[in-house]
Amino acid sequence: xxxxxxxxxxxxxxxxxxxxxxxxxxxxxxxxxxxxxxxxxxxxxxxxxxxxxxxxxxxxxxxxxxxxxxxxxxxxxxxxxxxxxxxxxxxxxxxxx
Numbered sequence: 689x690x691x692x693x694x695x696x697x698x699x700x701x702x703x704x705x706x707x708x709x710x711x712x713x714x715x716x717x718x719x720x721x722x723x724x725x726x727x728x729x730x731x732x733x734x735x736x737x738x739x740x741x742x743x744x745x746x747x748x749x750x751x752x753x754x755x756x757x758x759x760x761x762x763x764x765x766x767x768x769x770x771x772x773x774x775x776x777x778x779x780x781x782x783x784x785x
Contacts, residue, residue: 704758707751711743737770 690709697705715736722728741763748759 701758703751704755704762707747707759708740708744708762711747712740714743715740734770734774738767741767 694702694705719736744759744763748756
């Protein structure tokens with residue numbers, strides 16, 4: 689599904705990108721299940737991003753030390769960028785609202 693896009697990255701980064709992609713696909717699936725089966729209110733964008741970074745960090749424990757550092761750095765960068773982006777919004781947005 690992401691084959692042609694993932695080949696655009698350096699070979700040493702491809703596995704790390706796949707971990708991130710898999711984590712966010714998993715998070716979207718979990719959020720859909722929460723909405724369908726538990727009738728939960730849709731999560732905010734930040735909740736989805738931070739839930740994804742949680743899973744990336746969790747799965748990074750199975751990676752080599754260098755890859756683990758890169759994944760954790762990427763999560764910190766993603767979280768910081770998301771906080772900066774969404775803090776400038778006038779109203780707190782919710783997914784699907």
